[in-house]
Amino acid sequence: MQLETLQIAIDNHVATVTLNRPAVRNAFNETVIEELTGAFRALGAREDVRAIVLAADGPAFCAGADLNWMKKMAGYSDEENRADAMTLATMLNTIYTCPKAVVARVQGDAYAGGCGLVAVCDIVVCADSAHFCISEAKLGLSPATISPYVIRAIGEQAARRYFITAERFDAATAQRLGLAHEVVPADGLDAAVHAITRTLAENSPNAVRECKRLVHDVAGRALDTALIAETAERIAHMRASDEGKEGVRAFLEKRTPSWRA
Structure with missing residues (x-):
């Protein structure tokens, strides 16, 4: 550039x-x-x-x-x-x-x-x-x-x-x-x-991206059933993601996650 x-x-x-x-x-x-x-x-x-x-x-x-x-x-x-x-x-x-x-x-x-x-x-x-x-x-x-x-x-x-x-x-x-x-x-x-x-830099790149998006999307919204359902869907999606699975496994196994290797 x-x-x-x-x-x-x-x-x-x-x-x-x-x-x-x-x-x-x-x-x-x-x-x-x-x-x-x-x-x-x-x-x-x-x-x-x-x-x-x-x-x-x-x-x-x-x-x-x-x-x-x-x-x-x-x-x-x-x-x-x-x-x-x-x-x-x-x-x-x-x-x-x-x-x-x-x-x-x-x-x-x-x-x-x-x-x-x-x-x-x-x-x-x-x-x-x-x-x-x-x-x-x-x-x-x-x-x-x-x-x-x-x-x-x-x-x-x-x-x-x-x-x-x-x-x-x-x-x-x-x-x-x-x-x-x-x-x-x-x-x-x-x-x-x-x-x-x-x-x-030590955090999950995908999690940082999704956390930032979460704040943008949730801030100022009414705390209603639609928002509750949406946030539940978001965490379910994160748990099923590659980095979500890797992060939980690394925590349980007391090792460094792959994105910090």
Whole structure:
């Protein structure tokens, strides 16, 4: 894959996708969006990849939209604006629905679309010096494409506040709201991410994929007979799967399962 805005490395079943535009605070443009979409589709299909770390180079994680890209958008027709917005929405959903576990390594500020990029990841580890801002209202816009993911992460009530005030908030607040899972000193960021990815790589690849899908499918649904029956069917299917059988046998036989061999 020929890349202009990203760097990709794979080591011990963990892929690291690094935003590599530090001079513009890793802001989005058409190329970033296209390359992120392609990278996550490709890595999601690779059997040798069990987890993906989304990282960034430089002091900022992602500043949202690139200024030059915004200048171009100012002259777009309605049809062009719709098509352009759909590419961003597709990229976010591609990461959100990636069959691999996705860990955000947030070393610096994440603004606007950058907050959306954080919110679509499964696990978020950020430096205690990082700041966040859902800043679209300052520009006369709304955070429409990122809203499904940010609202899921921080809840409706918090979204009401931070969408309409466009306030900047710190890493501790992000953790309290649910946007970040772990907040660590900057010099401990790599160790914290490594501990999580090591755990992910040791788990059943199929189970990780199905657990992620389970959360997506069950969250927010009514606890009714249909959901109860569906979840029973899901565990029955997992028990009958190759990795399900192997995992139970390995546990009973007190040995390492085959996917960790």
